[in-house]
Amino acid sequence: MSCAYLLLAISLCVSFANAVEVQRPRGVPLSKRQFYEENKPFTCLDGSRTIPFDRVNDDYCDCKDGSDEPGTAACPNGSFHCTNAGYKPTFIPSSRINDGICDCCDTTDEYNSGASCQNTCRELGRQERETLQKQAEIAKEGFLLKQQLINEAKKQREEKQGKMTEMQTNRRTMEEKVEALRTVKEVAEQPEKEAKERHLKAWEDQKAIIRAEKDKTKMAEAFLELDDDADGYVSVVELQSHTELDPDSDGALTEAEAQALLGGAGKVDTSSFESAWDNIKDKYISESQADSAAVDPPVEDNRPPVPDNEPYHDDEPVDEDEENEDDDEDDDYPEEDSDKPIPTVHTPEKSEQDEEAMPPYDAETQTLIDAAQKTRDDFDEAERALREVDDQIKSIEKELSFDFGTSGEFTYLYSQCYDLTTSEYIYRLCPFNRVSQKPKYGGSETNLGSWGSWAGPVDSKYMVMKYEHGTGCWQGPNRSTTVKLICGKETVVISTSEPSRSLERRTPPRGY
């Protein structure tokens, strides 16, 4: 768009040189000459009043619209026309007439101020033409490049769309496959489940028998232990030495309590001990264990104690050292963990460690399980594949949803990043993604905004990109970046300016 505009400008500038001086009151453009007829009363251009012609440019403002003083500074809202032969004609505010500052390159604005102005129109015209020519060349190249990019983008887009259609077709097939495999899986899992349950139940029964036997053995042992006088009976007195059995935990096992535990009897024999055992087995501590607990001081470490003189590091030397070094670099939390033993309280060993591992499945069950596992694996794989395709479709959809310009000429910027290094910072622009800034000499990156939208004026929306919601500023809004695009041959970040620390950080001209 802008390239075409520049090309137009070239043809205009050719006509500058052809401008011819035509007599008219000072400051009047050729186009308005007919309103200023000498020796005829002048009517203000807004029609508000009519004045004698000698009051045109008499340094007094008679017309509200300033039209009677095109060549003086008398009217606050007037404008002065510089012909600028050799360059572009222009209008300047009347207030710049005879203010001692040269505004028109043909010096006509300073006719009575004593300012010594040089006519620079020809030189400016030459420079302008050169610049325009250069720009036109660049623009032409850029234009070609743009066409190329548009074509590429179009191709890419078509490809992407084609791929997406294909993937969507694939997806449907895959979806069907997933459903089919799900059914297969469910069918295979049913017998597997039943067989597993059977196996489990058999094992549970087996375990119950073993446990009962063990309990019986323990009971017998306990009976023997308790029966201190070996009279074949456990008496209340004998039981009372086991204070851990105290039901109300007041520290003393009273006679009554002991008797209650023995089922109300003063003493019990082996057979009646069975019912008493049920009352006490949960709390009962074997006398051999109770003795060792009383004698040994509580051990604070559950690791085997290591003698001081033993070269500890020889055991696990490399690991420990490396671990420590790593810890130093990261944080010393884990180091403390490994060095300081965790305080533990010695508890009586649970006697329930008798549970053996579940026996392996029988061959028949195993076959069912293997078969079911295969269906599961197949199903999972199919589902994963479907998800992958979904992701790909989403990603293509996202890319296709971006506004890459009227003809997709900005498509190639997608997923690219461009850096610019200034005296203080390295700026990074990743178009359609984010802008960031990193201090050159260390320090963390600052987010200057994520892709927001195209933000150029209505007629050239694609000249400006807006990145928003960057890191917040002190007492200010979140950072944001405006990227201005200009036509060129290559894609570079040309310059950056930071008008204020926030809001308007620009990473402007860049070209394509």
Place this chain on the structure above:
Amino acid sequence: MRNMAAPIDRMGLLLLTLLPVLFSISDAVDRSNFKTCEQSAFCKRQRDVKPGQSPYRALLETLELSDTRLTLQLINDNNKVRLLLELYRLQGNMTRVKINELKPLKPRYEVPDVLVKDPPTEPLSVLNRDENGVVLSLGADSQRLIISARPFRLDIVDGPNVLLSINSRGLLVFEHLRLRKDTKSETDTEQDVEQNVAEKGEGEEEVKEEEDQPGMWEETFKSHSDSKPNGPTSISLDFSFPGVEHVYGIPEHADTLKLKSTEGGDPYRLYNLDVFQYELHNPMALYGAVPVLLSHTTDRTMGVFWLNAAETWVDISSSASVQGGSEKSQTDVRWISESGIIDVFVMLGPRPTDVFSQYASLTGTQSFPPLAALAYHQCRWNYNDQEDVKAVDDGFDEHDIPYDFIWLDIEHTDGKRYFTWDPLKFSQPREMLQNLKDKKRKMVTIVDPHIKVDSGYKIHKEISSKGFYIKNKDGGDYEGWCWPGNAGYPDFTKPEMRAWWASMFAYDQYEGSMENLYTWNDMNEPSVFNGPEVTMHKDALHGAWEHRDVHNLYGFYVQMATAQGLIQRSGGVERPFVLTRAFFAGSQRYGAVWTGDNAAEWGHLKMSIPMCLSLGLVGISFCGADVGGFFKSPNPELLVRWYQAGAYQPFFRAHAHLDTPRREPWLFGPENTALIREAVRQRYTLLPYWYQLFYHAHRTGQPAMRPLWVEYPENAATFAIEDEFLLGKDLLVHPVTDEGSRGVTAHLPGEGEVWYDVHTYKKHQGNQNLYIPVTMNSIPVFQRGGSIISRKERVRRSSLCMQDDPYTLYVAVNAQGTAEGELYIDDGHTFNYEKQQFIHRRLTFAEGELSSSNLSPDSQFSTASWIEKVVFMGVTKPNAATLRTAGGLESALEFEFEPATELLSLRKPGVNAGADWTIQLR
């Protein structure tokens, strides 16, 4: 009328300001950084002394009267320490009261350099004398000074009326210098006793040994300790104003124009401090201090100037007094300072203008700024580099908004080394300045008084080698933390240091500087980031004196030396322009001040009026607030309203904090750009009037921006008005300072006066409260009937571009059909006006004749400016208008008349602005 409207007015105001205050709590000043009176040992000690019987007695037998002064000893009956009282009757209806120790252990600090000269005296004569006291005559009229002996007290009376009483509440306290008890050697003690005995009069009782109180010999605030080697040295004195309800002055505080009673709160504090995000309506100290208080009643205006540069607290209370049988209100004022002596100037008025002249005769008048300095200033922390400066400069032209000065804050320097430029961002300062000069514009760079300690930095090296740095208590160079990091603070109290500093502004010293570069002194309280209360340790040393003694003078001296530098670099030809943040009495002589780091809040916009009015009352006319607010970001409405208010305040500069979004006038859409453009243009059209006001401020000390009561001293309804103000006596401004305002109520003063809306020319009667509906482009401004104001209506890029432009005279006719005004013209930037190179015209309109006559026949100046138009407000349509020039030539002038507004415009008289002429309306 006023009274009826006022409550409604105030309610609206309250509701609108409440919200911002609530929201801003987290950002407000950290009060704990600054002392309360309770935390300031001497203030607490002094404030603990309650009114009552004074221990001081005048020893009348010691009275000595010479041509110029009266001296008299006072004795404190508790500790037998004698004081010396000196009384002077000064020319211009002033009385000076000085009290010092009769024989201090070592000299006490007396403030130098603030008074422009030794105030000329007039003879005092004793009218009556007995054992109870002495009556002195203060001139020919009925004014008397009465000295009462027991207890000591001074009363200034006018006929039967007591104007002012001193020590009537017995709050004179003079902590005499003493030896530290624990360090006294035996011989010292003996000598001490001998001395005491020697001094003791006959028959006097034993001296009561005073108990040391905590904080007398050492004081700690937060982590900072003050070693106080001299012990307690504070002073205090009370003043009572019978019949007075309104007192003003003692800036700088972000508080109301009319001072409030400090009972139940802290006193107003005068101690120059860099207060981060200051709070409104608070007696806390700010950046500057002018220890001058004005009292005003319908009968008389008076002033008290407490010449002391140490930390000072001012308590104000009101009570009732009985005078002449009827009960009257009374205002009691008590001054407390940490060190130095009591040196008080009582300015007896009687009119406001008299007090201004009296004070000006003591401390000088406002410096006459270059005309451009009265135009618009564009500032921000920071314009990033030369390209940025150019872009902003071009922006003003592109949007056709005039400006005269662009400012560079600290970032322009090479690592906060003042007098240098950042080598990357401002590599070609002369080129940049030349570009501005080509557009007839100027620049200001910041030069702060903290000097980076860096052996490779010329300024530091020289100050250090010359021994010009302030010393710490142990004798080494004092170092503190500021923008550059570790910094030294030059001792500006030394004349040699100031002379050297001034020489640094020479074009060959300040590299890259040019004649269109001017200076801004910031952080000169001085600000010390890691010092107590963000300033310097009080036990730091300025030669023989402690920083404690001179603190409030530091900024004054910095600006003095800088202004001297700008004068010297031009060989004494060009007027300087220097902006300062810290100031003291007399700072008006060296340039402009601004109200420091305000915030983009409506409350701060509103507060800019009383803050600048208070400064104007004490001589500092060239005052402004950062337009837009320094901290935070204004919404477009606030920014526009601030431009509109700022355009009618003396120092008109937009400024913003580094972390705020950019806010050049064109960044808020075309409508707001147009509104700001219009406000700035109004300023430029009025520059001739501003210039004339500053010429008068310079010549006479009358404030440029005035409270209404100054011109209407008998109209009690004006006494507390602080939402509108007068420029000179002819323009009344009521800025819109409320968000979403649909109208303002302006008080138009003066029974029988008329006021003309300067935008619509509509006539309004005086002595009324006028409701003015407003829109976003309204700036309610009225011209007083009876005045003639000159404008330049061809607004250009900068004021210098308008130098030769013609004038339009606005003749606003009063009820008597007359008007008068002045027109002052000179070259706008040199001291040649002192050599009579100026035009000063009197413009009068009476009996249908407008004439221009020479007010200063001895002066000589020629101007290219002429009179392009004369606008009359409030006249009837004439049949003819005839111009008669000096040669007696007569010519008819064309005119237009609008009956609806009684507006008459005369077309193009075309006479030179410096010529004699008359225009007759028939």
